[in-house]
Amino acid sequence: MEILKIENLSKIYGKGETAVKALDDISFSVRKGEFIAIIGPSGSGKSTLLHMLGGVDRPTSGKVFVDNTDIYKLNETQLAIFRRRQIGLIYQFYNLIPVLTVEENITLPLLLDEHKVDLKHFEEIVKILNLQNRLQHLPNQLSGGQQQRVSIGRALMNNPAIMLADEPTGNLDSKNSGEIIDLLKMFNKTYNQTLIVITHDERIALQADRIISIEDGRIAKDEVIRP
Ligand code: ADP
Ligand code: ADP
Secondary structure (H helix, E strand, O other): OEEEEEEEEEEEEOOHHHOEEEEEEEEEEEEOOOEEEEEOOOOOOHHHHHHHHOOOOOOOEEEEEEOOEEHHHOOHHHHHHHHHHHEEEEEOOOOOOOOOOHHHHHHHHHHHOOOOOOHHHHHHHHHHOOOHHHOOOOHHHOOHHHHHHHHHHHHHOOOOOEEEEEOOOOOOOHHHHHHHHHHHHHHHHHHOOEEEEEOOOHHHHOOOOEEEEEEOOEEEEEEEOOO
C-alpha cells in the first residue's frame, strides 16, 4: 500500500534576485512501512523535502498525498491537526521545550489536541525508551541520547503513521546513535511505521530499505536495497 505520494514538488524560498530553488520538481512514492534514508550534500534540499512531507511548510508547487489525502488542500487548522495525528518529527537538536519536564514534553501533542493521555500507551512508550526514572527532569538535566529519546516519545504519543527524522543522530556519539536508530527501526518493523531519515552517516543509510540521494533539489538516485 502506498502511504505517501509526492508529485512534482517544488519549493522556492524568497523572491526575485535572492530567490532560492530548494526543491525542483521532485516525484516519488513511499510504501507503508518502508524505511527510507535520504542522503545528499549540505544545502541540497533534504530538510526542505522532509518539511514538505510532514505538512510543516507549504510547497511552491506540486502535491503531497498522505493516505490519499491531498494535504496542502487542507486549511491551516486542518493541516495542524493532520500533522499532530499522522506525523512524528524528530530533529538533530531535539527541539524539546526547556521549561517543561520530560513527562510534559512527551504528552504535549495530546494536550494541544485536547486529547486525554492514554496512560497505558504513555507508560509503554516510556518503558521502551527507558525514561521511567527521568520523567520529572528537565531536558537540560539529560544526556543527548536521553533527550533524543524524549523527542521520540513525544513524536510517538499520537501513534503517527509516518516518522520523519532530520539527522536524528547528528549530535550523538556512535553508541547513542546506534540506540536511537535501533529504536526507530523497532517501531518501523514492529508497528509498520513508515520511517524516513535524513542522515550523513553511511552506516545508518545502509540499514534502510531504500536510499534516495538528493542533489541540487532533485532526486539524483533512488535505490532499493531491501525489496
Ligand atoms: P539540506 O537539508 O540538504 O542541508 P535545506 O533543505 O536545509 O538543505 O536547504 C536547501 C536550500 O534552501 C539551501 O540553499 C538553503 O540555504 C535554502 N533554505 C532552506 N530554508 C530556507 C529558508 N527558510 N529561507 C530561505 N532559504 C532557505
Ligand atoms: P551519555 O553517555 O548517555 O551521553 P552523560 O555522560 O551525558 O550520558 O550522562 C550520564 C548520566 O548523568 C545520564 O543518566 C544523565 O541523565 C545524567 N546527567 C547528565 N547531565 C546531567 C545534568 N546536567 N543534571 C543531571 N543529570 C545529568
